[in-house]
Amino acid sequence: MNLPSEITRYIEQNKPSRVLLRYINAVPESIRNSVDKILKISQPNPATLKQLIELAADINSKTGSNPLEEPYFIDLIKDSGIKDAVKRLRRIRMPKLNKLTTDINNEIKNAGLKKLNIDFDQSFESSALNISANIASIKDAEELKDDIERILRSGTLERIIKKYKDGE
């Protein structure tokens, strides 16, 4: 396959993995052409480029349109860098998981916890939340008790569990 010139140059200079080469060749031509344009203004490392291409291909599969052709995208790369642009694509790619993660983090942040740590598996695969606390004094223990009472009384914990376990 004849690849666009900037991609060809990138491959010569970076010797990317076989997987990245397969992605470059497998994605629709419009994505290859967009990547060629992006390489004129940014030279990401191969891992970041792979993420960019894969996310663009996934979004294209879902929506039927190439997200790299969105007018804002080149500006975003110029203003914030390619890594931020990849983050933006990831948010578009995973809207439900991103919203759940944001919602749960906001619930935790707004709960005003002093001692209690609430962690969760960002891939949502583990069946339970991980709740922990470091206690070094009776005062710590009392604050922990207050934290637990607050998240139970306010319904915060129930909302977090529901979002985490049911995705709702």
Added chain:
Amino acid sequence: MANKKVTYRENKGSFIKPCPCSPGRVACNYHIIIPGIGCPFSCSYCFLNFYSKEKDITLYSNTDKMYQELINFIDSRKNELLRLGTGEFIDSMAIKELDPVNIELAKIIKDRPNAVIEFKTKSTNIAPFLKIPAQKNVILSWSLNPQWIIDKEEPGTASLEERLNAAKKAIAHGYSIALHLDPMFITRNSLNDYIDLIDKTFSIIPASAVKWLSMGGFRYIEDLKLAILENNNGAKWFLGDEYVKCEDGKFRYPRFQRLKFYNSIGDRIKSKGDIKVYLCMEGWEIWKDISWSDGMPAHLHPESPC
């Protein structure tokens, strides 16, 4: 059906292997018999898209070695209940050249009650099995999906209606059957489609004839994804869904989505009769929240034939 050539070669390795399942997942103690590799169908999601470099179908010519290996395998495990099947690397029934092999395998297993053999298909080619008396330990099985998924992703295969009617004929002849909802595709509306599929299936098939039923959400490794992209001009609708990378390296729909499907569909299946249901390539993290299970996978129950 794509016109794939059948070629023969000798298998220098083993014909019977334990199903590899996936690391950290609950295995179902299944053994694979490998009469060949390849499939006349071209399902978009099939692992053969990357697993087998050969586009055609290879059947192994040294079948006598396979038969002897099967005899030795079963007879050396007389105290175990063995579940074997040929449908992992090949469609068990869709390849005419396999018909005599299937009948010979059935014959071998006939007087070996510690084993059952499953022939899994997306075809309707049950005629060879109807020419012999049905056997208790020969299970004919079908993979099922809603018709719109068959239309999009399983080109050349029998329609849902045709598969169910073939299963009905097999049952009428005296066979037990098995069913597989694998892979299931999770979309905004597909839960209702799978519920409808269960209702339709059990309006045609008596639950008592179903020996086991498996469910598994679509999952992939990167090689499969690349093969799907390469085979489909860089795009395939289901690749745009949200997946998470699991500990075994496979990408799956998020846990809460899989659970909702497994529970809703499993409950519907259980409402049709006492059917043994299990999940394919899922871990305890899923099993312990399955509504229709008592916490132990059905195939691990001592009385289970699975």
